[in-house]
Amino acid sequence: MKWRIVILTMAFVVASAIRANAQTRIVTGRVVDSLTNEPLSSGQVVLPGTTIRTLVKDDGTFTMVVPARDVTLTIRSIGFKRLDVTVPASQNAVQAALERDYFQLEAIVVTGQATGVERRNLANAVSTVTADQLVKTAVTSVDQALVGKLAGAQIYGNTAAPGGGMQVKVRSGFNSVLGNSMPLWIVDGVIVNNQEIGNGLNQVTRGGSQSCNASGAQCGAQDQTLNRVSDINPNDIENVEVLKGAAAAAIYGSKANNGVILVTTKRGRAGAPQFGLIQRLGVSSIQRRRGPYRNPASAAEAASLFGTKANDGLGNDDWAPTYYDHELEIFGNKPLSYETVGSVSGGTETTRYFASGLVKRDGGIQGRTFYDKQSVRLNVDQQVGSRLNFGISVNPVHTKRAPGLNNNDNFEVSMGMVLPVTPPWMDMRQQPDGSWPDNPYANSNPLETSAVVTAEEDVWRMINSARMDFTAVNSANHTLKIAATGGTDWYTFKGFVYSPVTSQFEPLDQFPGTVVDTRNIVGQLNVTGSLVHTFKPTNGSFSATTSVGASYETRNFNFTQVFSRNLTSGVANVSDAIDRTPAQTRSRVRDAGYYAQEEVLTLRDKLLLTAGIRADQSSTNSDASQLFFYPKFSGSYRFNLVRGWLDDIKVRAAYGQTGNQPQYGDKFNALGTGSYGGIATISTGATLIAPLHPERQAELEGGVDATVLGGRTNVEFTVYQRTISDLLINRSLIPSTGFGTARFNGATIRTRGLEAALTLVPVQSGSIQWQARTTFSRDGTRITSLPVPPYLAAGSYNRGAVRFVQDSSATDVWGNDTLPGCHAAWAAAVAAGGAGSCPIVQRKIGNLNPKFTMGFSNDLKWKSLAFSFLLNWQQGGMVSNLTMTDMDASQITYDYADPCTGGSCLPNETVGQQRYRLGRASLTKIYAQDATYLKLRQATLSLDLPKSITSRLWSGARFIRLSLSGNNLLMFTPYSGVDPEVQDRGSQNIRIGFDDIGPYPPARIFWFTVDLGF
Amino acid sequence: MTLLTKQSRLARSLVTLGTLLTTATLAGCGNIDVPNLNGASIEGLQTNPTPSAVNSAAQSLMATWRSTATGNSQTLTKYGFEIWQIRASNPPSLTQIVSFPQTGGFWSYGGIKNVGVLLNAVDQVAGMTDAQKEGVRGWAKTILAVQYEDMAQAHDTFGIVLDLPDDPLTDVPPIADKTAVWTRIFQLLDQADGHLANAGTSFSFTLGPGYAGFNTPTTFRQVNRALKARYQIVNKDFAAALATLGSGTFINTAPAGLTRAGLQRGPFHTFTTLTGDGTNGLSGTDYYINTRIRDDAQLKAPGGARDDRVALKSRSVTSFxxxxxxxNLKHADFFNTNLTTPTPLTNITSLPIIRNEELILLRAEAKLATGDASGAIADINLIRVNSGGLPAISDPYVADVTLKQPPTLLEELLYEKRMSLWGEIGTVWLDMRRYGMITSIPRYDPSFKLFDIFPIPQAECEVRGYTTRGCFSAGYNGI
Structure with a gap:
């Protein structure tokens, strides 16, 4: 209904618009790069104060009809500084040389639902990553491509299985306990789903609950889940803007507490079609491994480590075994990966298109694991007259993935869990007759499991968006635009797990054979309508932009799973089973929001002041009709000094509020239903629920941006303080209340942090160009108000826990510890022939939040050779390494037999024995370890073939670029596991407790790329 | 002036547009609430209960009871070193038992809260007869008594909480001492017995197949009385236990009661693999049996075959x-009476609640304690002969060491209880503690600790102070 009204209104405005005509002339021009004199392939030419505008064609030229009088044209091109060119009435041809805008100071950055300003005026620390920075080498997902490139974001790879599985935390390691902790992802105006859905493997590994969490953000968390933003093709992206907190994102209201990530895809450019073809071939190999595991030195030692079993081969008198490296038998593959990206862009001034296609495979270092993606995109923009502009995007995607059997397990089937109890002296490989040897020490033979159990994820997805801009009024003083954007995101996730009856472990539970069929159907829709009015008085003393608008969103999912066991004929079909369990979780959320914003740019474009307010209602709140208000204010002032070494300096301050909704279902007090032998049962739940409303973040941010040293250096420095009140918490109640938890809006936390980015252009000449960028961020979160006694918010004392205590850090890790000196006393007592022990003290043992994170990227270009690399450093943080606990228990850890040195070792103890002794006494610190790392994320060396060779090879080619690149090349870390980023249960609000439990080891990939433009 | 006119016209059209848009949006989104798509509302039981809801809630107490019993069969049996949980990939399953007292288990009030909700609902429900309501009350209070008893056994002299707080957010309920706890347990059992007496001939709710023979108010009273006898023995109130056993329990020493089926007669917790139901966790691949059951077994003749109950309850597997x-021993399905071919305990093998064999042994124990050694020996022999396939012991008792009989009659009685009830209810740990003999349970490895009592959970200590009696932090760390 409302859209009909909008359309009617638009039609009315169109009809009433008056168009003036005057005597005209034709101006032609050419736009070039001032450094190289090469023509620019895109850009915009505008006659300010009129609707007259045109686009720069791919050969750098433009043609435009302008009034016969003297005119001053404004020419812009992305990556270059704007240039005003005066074309006297007597002159009809013009040449414009645009200067490079190294720091993107004139790029338009979003400030609202339908407004933006140039970066040089921006009052917030919005990070932008453009296409050339985003995709330097093959990247699987957009979040993976952002790693190390943003100040103020912690990005974790939850799993290294093909396709990955990432968690992005913006500006704070800790924003919410029960609410969403993922940023809001918006692609071309569509809010896209970023759910994590397990393929159902949990039913085989018994790793934990298979069901969805309250919000459905995760279903079957331990299945090495992939977050679904990964479906987007990173090669399609023009730029990514990150609104980090409430100060910048207030206009997104109650969904913006974790920041907003705005992804804009590439659009067509007027001119002859330009084709691009990128072909990449890659090979990967294991980058860091848990082993090699320690081999027992003798049959006696083997027996003491593993015990004795009937068929274990230990009884032979002449025991001189061949040792097998089972870890490499599983993870030692060097698979080929490939990626083919094709794109075409072109059109006329009124109709422009961009189309792309992607076919990709990432091979997995574990046999039978892979990630496949095929994506097609069509972006079309249509200008209707001079006032109406439509754009549509259609993006079908198909992804398929097999992540293997890894992560937590309670049935000795997952690789990391069963490898430590698999005898290294036994050949576990498939026999010539096709059979697999049984593992006498565990439920499964990992080689067999890896070879016969199938676990796959298959997603068909469609992300469509549309936008419309109508310039209702465009006079010298006023412009009025009506903008509408919206879109849908729809996909079907299909998880399929098949574990055949023949494997060693399947018969053990008396239900031989397992088939799990999982579906999740997701549908989201959002629409936003805005009116944007700009007023600029004739004297040009200020410009004021007023915008008002409304948005509506609905998000649905329907998760179903049939879990079948005891397969009658061994067919992989859920109905071919005696024991079948269906399950379903549904979710539906409806949100509506209304906003208004005013921006004033004055004092010769030096002062920008903004004020805005957003009002939101949501079905996730206990009162779905209540409106919650989120205001914002910001200001920036730009000093244009041009004095000495300082070129330009801007001071800025911003304040804003945002919210974080309760998750779907959190507000319901439901009865639990079950069955006892088929007899219906109902019982009350263990959670006491108060009326719920959104969490509220108030953020104050201030900063200084400066360009110094003759435009060679840009510094951005930001400090912020955010306070999140009404934090939704599940307070643990003492068990004797009969309840487990009480859920309510209670606590308040405060985060303070700073972010800095330094961009240097040390050398810039026609033949050598060098840019270096360093980002730094740190933050800390304190609990400033906690209306309940201290409680464990996540994890356990045994493995590391986050305990909420007022006036202390919200990311303190607590664990079991012992008093100083006790270990030495224990050792002394044992040395003296007695016995020892240490009483346990539960206290802080570390902090989950890194002390700081840094990114360091370099781009060097010499003539046609280019080299770039990206280093990423995290200092501090904590990971709980359960994998090592298990390895020590089996006494096969690589360093287990190294002699223990120091005062706290027992006589003749090895380091492994000491770790295990103290770990068994539940000394959490032994296995909750420092997560510091320095990673060489990527390096690329590329060569642009000279034009002479290119044209000889193929006259139609615009360029041919060859490159050699690598991902995940080096890692330096004190952490003892394979990767300090892993998280067994996927994205977690608080990442502690169940972190490293037999994860998929990380791979290093080398790529060879041919990039062809024609 | 034209500028002004233009401006005001523009402003007017802006306001009009904005108003239209906002009004349209508000009208479109006035009611955006979404109901719970995944579950039923609690209202149907708490504020406006229906007979169907009351019956379903009563039925859910079978699951409550079953999970309590599972705690006994899987945890108390470990503390008494009857069984091991050994899984190489999860060492804590073994090490936590021998290194640390379990602080979380045996402190479960969810079921107690649910009984309270049910008793409240049954007071309000329309459409049920008074007899039906009495049936629900009798059933619910029996299970409430069992819930308290389960915790009372584990926490013994440390005490437990009896009354749930009015305001769970602020109130910290007191921990009652052992005497008050047992007083409440017996009150509840007796109240339940009274309700059942007025409950007519059938329950309004359905009980599972394991309750066959005990699923009417009259027959379920026998279970209530049998439990009372067991609890009186726990409290060493032997004379009263003897009286209880003699009036209204299902003890049966007639020939029909001494067959294998007769000895196994009693209510059982059953398992299925149906959705929402539970399975018998003891069928898990990681449960092993302490070989002591085989090593200590008495012999049928010098150098002869072992006690039949070894083969009834365990089976040999590959050593681990x-x-x-x-x-190299795992649980066997004790319903399989073909002792030459023991079969594995499965995930749907039932778990006994209380059975005739135990009642006879309880009577023997009561008689022995009240000075009737001959009566005790007679009862013991009923079990030895019929369940163990062993020769009768002499009266007066003289141990035959060639048959591995223990020195004293009390030890002989405890042997019988161990062999008969072994792996079911944690009888070793409970009996040995009651007779002050817990330290004589062999620990297998001298470095293993033995815990004779479960500490108060950490969370309860945090709100009451770490020095609260029974807290791990107050110094209790096993023996």
Whole structure:
């Protein structure tokens, strides 16, 4: 209904618009790069104060009809500084040389639902990553491509299985306990789903609950889940803007507490079609491994480590075994990966298109694991007259993935869990007759499991968006635009797990054979309508932009799973089973929001002041009709000094509020239903629920941006303080209340942090160009108000826990510890022939939040050779390494037999024995370890073939670029596991407790790329 | 002036547009609430209960009771070193039992809260007869007594909480001492017995197949009385236990009661693999049996065959060693009475609640304690002969060491209880503690600790102070 009204209104405005005509002339021009004199392939030419505008064609030229009088044209091109060119009435041809805008100071950055300003005026620390920075080498997902490139974001790879599985935390390691902790992802105006859905493997590994969490953000968390933003093709992206907190994102209201990530895809450019073809071939190999595991030195030692079993081969008198490296038998593959990206862009001034296609495979270092993606995109923009502009995007995607059997397990089937109890002296490989040897020490033979159990994820997805801009009024003083954007995101996730009856472990539970069929159907829709009015008085003393608008969103999912066991004929079909369990979780959320914003740019474009307010209602709140208000204010002032070494300096301050909704279902007090032998049962739940409303973040941010040293250096420095009140918490109640938890809006936390980015252009000449960028961020979160006694918010004392205590850090890790000196006393007592022990003290043992994170990227270009690399450093943080606990228990850890040195070792103890002794006494610190790392994320060396060779090879080619690149090349870390980023249960609000439990080891990939433009 | 006119016209059209848009949006989104798509509302039981809801809630107490019993069969049996949980990939399953007292288990008030909700609902429900309501009350209070008893056994002299707080957010309920706890347990059992007496001939709710023979108010009273007798023995109130056993329990020493089926007669917790139901966790691949059951078994003749109950309850498997513990015994399905071919306990093998065999042994124990050694020996012999296939012991008792009989009659009685009830209810740990003999339970490895009592959970200590009696932090760390 409302859209009909909008359309009617638009039609009315169109009809009433008056168009003036005057005597005209034709101006032609050419736009070039001032450094190289090469023509620019895109850009915009505008006659300010009129609707007259045109686009720069791919050969750098433009043609435009302008009034016969003297005119001053404004020419812009992305990556270059704007240039005003005066074309006297007597002159009809013009040449414009645009200067490079190294720091993107004139790029338009979003400030609202339908407004933006140039970066040089921006009052917030919005990070932008453009296409050339985003995709330097093959990247699987957009979040993976952002790693190390943003100040103020912690990005974790939850799993290294093909396709990955990432968690992005913006500006704070800790924003919410029960609410969403993922940023809001918006692609071309569509809010896209970023759910994590397990393929159902949990039913085989018994790793934990298979069901969805309250919000459905995760279903079957331990299945090495992939977050679904990964479906987007990173090669399609023009730029990514990150609104980090409430100060910048207030206009997104109650969904913006974790920041907003705005992804804009590439659009067509007027001119002859330009084709691009990128072909990449890659090979990967294991980058860091848990082993090699320690081999027992003798049959006696083997027996003491593993015990004795009937068929274990230990009884032979002449025991001189061949040792097998089972870890490499599983993870030692060097698979080929490939990626083919094709794109075409072109059109006329009124109709422009961009189309792309992607076919990709990432091979997995574990046999039978892979990630496949095929994506097609069509972006079309249509200008209707001079006032109406439509754009549509259609993006079908198909992804398929097999992540293997890894992560937590309670049935000795997952690789990391069963490898430590698999005898290294036994050949576990498939026999010539096709059979697999049984593992006498565990439920499964990992080689067999890896070879016969199938676990796959298959997603068909469609992300469509549309936008419309109508310039209702465009006079010298006023412009009025009506903008509408919206879109849908729809996909079907299909998880399929098949574990055949023949494997060693399947018969053990008396239900031989397992088939799990999982579906999740997701549908989201959002629409936003805005009116944007700009007023600029004739004297040009200020410009004021007023915008008002409304948005509506609905998000649905329907998760179903049939879990079948005891397969009658061994067919992989859920109905071919005696024991079948269906399950379903549904979710539906409806949100509506209304906003208004005013921006004033004055004092010769030096002062920008903004004020805005957003009002939101949501079905996730206990009162779905209540409106919650989120205001914002910001200001920036730009000093244009041009004095000495300082070129330009801007001071800025911003304040804003945002919210974080309760998750779907959190507000319901439901009865639990079950069955006892088929007899219906109902019982009350263990959670006491108060009326719920959104969490509220108030953020104050201030900063200084400066360009110094003759435009060679840009510094951005930001400090912020955010306070999140009404934090939704599940307070643990003492068990004797009969309840487990009480859920309510209670606590308040405060985060303070700073972010800095330094961009240097040390050398810039026609033949050598060098840019270096360093980002730094740190933050800390304190609990400033906690209306309940201290409680464990996540994890356990045994493995590391986050305990909420007022006036202390919200990311303190607590664990079991012992008093100083006790270990030495224990050792002394044992040395003296007695016995020892240490009483346990539960206290802080570390902090989950890194002390700081840094990114360091370099781009060097010499003539046609280019080299770039990206280093990423995290200092501090904590990971709980359960994998090592298990390895020590089996006494096969690589360093287990190294002699223990120091005062706290027992006589003749090895380091492994000491770790295990103290770990068994539940000394959490032994296995909750420092997560510091320095990673060489990527390096690329590329060569642009000279034009002479290119044209000889193929006259139609615009360029041919060859490159050699690598991902995940080096890692330096004190952490003892394979990767300090892993998280067994996927994205977690608080990442502690169940972190490293037999994860998929990380791979290093080398790529060879041919990039062809024609 | 034209500028002004233009401006005001523009402003007017802006306001009009904005108003239209906002009004349209508000009208479109006035009611955006979404109901719970995944579950039923609690209102149907709490504020406006229906007979169907009351019956379903009563039925859910079978699951409550079953999970309590599972705690006994899987945890108390470990503390009494009857069984091991050995899984190489999860060492804590073994090490936590021998290194640390379990602080979380045996402190479960969810079921107690649910009984309270049910008793409240049954007071309000329309459409049920008074007899039906009495049936629900009798059933619910019996299970409430069992819930308290389960915790009372584990926490013994440390005490437990009896009354749930009015305001769970602020109130910290007091921990009642052992005497008050047992007083409440017996009150509840007797109240339940009274309700059942007025409950007519059938329950309004349905009980599972394991309750066959005990699923009417009259027959379920027998279970209530049998439990009372067991609890009186726990409290060493032997004379009263003797009286209880003699009036209204299902003890049966007639020939029909002494067959294998007769000895196994009693209510059972059953398992299925149906959705929402539970399975018998003891069928898990990681449960092993302490080989002591085989090593200590008495013989039928010097150098002869072992006690039949070894083969009834355990079966030999491939030996497994882990962290110094070795075992080659696993649970057997004790409903399989063909002792030459023991079969594995499965995930749907039932778990006994209380059975005739135990009642006879309880009577023997009561008689022995009240000075009737001959009566005790007679009862013991009923079990030895019929369940163990062993020769009768002499009256007066003289141990036959060639048959591995223990020195004293009390030890002989405890042997019988161990062999008969072994692996079911944690009888070793409970009996040995009651007679002050807990330290004589062999620990297998001298470094293993033995815990004779479960500490108060950490969370309860945090709100009451770490020095609260029974807290791990107050110094209790096993023996």
């Amino acid at each position: 060693t882990f962290l110094g513990v070795t075992s």
